[in-house]
Amino acid sequence: MGREVSGSRRLPLRGADLVLVGLASRYGGGINNAILVAETDGPVDTARAREALSRLVDEVPWPAARLGRPFPWGRLRWSAGSRRSLTVPPLQEVVLPADKSIESVVENEMSARIDPWRGSPTRFTVVREKHGRSAFVMAWSRPLMDPRGAENVLKRLARLDEDPGYRFPAWAAPKETMSLEEWGRVGRRARDHMKTIVASPVSPGRAVAVPGRARFLRRLFGEGPSAGSRVGRDVSFRLAVTAKVVAELFRRRGLPEAPFLIPLSVDLRRRGEEDPLFGNCLAFHFARFEAHETADSMHLAGALRRNLAYAFRDGMIEANRVGMEFLRYRPIRSLLREMVWARGGDAFSFNCADTGVFAAGLHSIFGAKLTGGYHVPEVLPRPGLGIFFSRFGDHPSVAVGWVEGVLDDGEAHGLAASIGEEMGWVPES
């Protein structure tokens, strides 16, 4: 089912991709599956979804541009034959027995490793519970796309379905404005900065490194009385709240109090744009703080906010983007040398993400009305814990992902409930 794609353009890879690829390599082929779940009022029309996927590889330049590029990944295997020939990603339909829920499908998707070197980097599932809910689940290999990029794919699939005559506008990556010399200066600065902030191990270290099956749960909330406060909608506050709850968990577990290091991703896409950038368009800010600082969320949030703002002002976000880009020009072996924090086996203290409103502007997909949507947190190899904030309409939600053995079910429920409580949200069933 190969399809010739013409007029493909090469879109930029981000160095952050390689950090993740490097981690996967370091841990012997770890799982980097990322997942989004679009909940619907009924089952989506599978035939229409299949047709839209087919048109995606036919008519949208991104998949061919992204996946036909051999450097630095090596040849990816979405191609059935020649480099410019793509297969339609797999789409399966699952009707669940009465004792299974959509969440069980999501957990399977988390644990069944997507290997873009051996198969399609994305896969789709139409899920229907025996008596009730339906969902459209998209799973992909994380370095290929960030969560916002995946939302853009979803929106484009819906557009392809609704408007057979629609033609995607031409798009080209913006030109680099810095000279090579400037790039070098800024990139070295970022690299030095990274080495400074990761000079010592980050919590929780090896104590929770238990390879196992990926687990997941989500809790839905309603807005509380503090809905008018910008602080509550601020990424710094969410990170502070999450850090507080995770620090309490680590303390209960008796883990040593090591500093926290959390990557804060900064989306480089233009705001409010129906964007053609499906791929990975993130730069990073690295938040570092001590475990005892998590006791006062408001204070920590203020410090993180100011720190992030000054990183913008001082060009550190841009420097980190460039620093990450630098990594991509190095072999994986030297990449690991640069990632000093990964040498001891630790990546980050935990993974915390937030994309704001889920697929803004999307109301239906393949004939079904959208009733909810959320992202599932990646479970990085170590410590194997991720938290993802999503929002659909007036309903914020918290998804917790973990590697079996890192948390038990009760702790995961407690984590989500405590985060909701700290955020001032009202639990919903």
Next chain:
Amino acid sequence: MPAFEPQDVERRLLDFVNSELGLALGRPITAQDFLDAVGVDSLAFLKVLLFVESVFGFWMPDEDLVDENIASVEALTRYVCKRGACA
């Protein structure tokens, strides 16, 4: 720090929001637009905080980051003036 006219505060804020935040609304943002609704997320808003600090001379404290003060450029203008930036 020079004292500003309220119209001047509003104009500077609008110029900044329209030119520096990378918004793609397809039209200029007005003083009455809700910043959340036009795509000013928390990271973009940090740039607004930095702009306020550099031009009007103060960092907005956390307790003031409520919709009443920051929902729109109009609200932000009122707040900046209330903080003593206006003549």
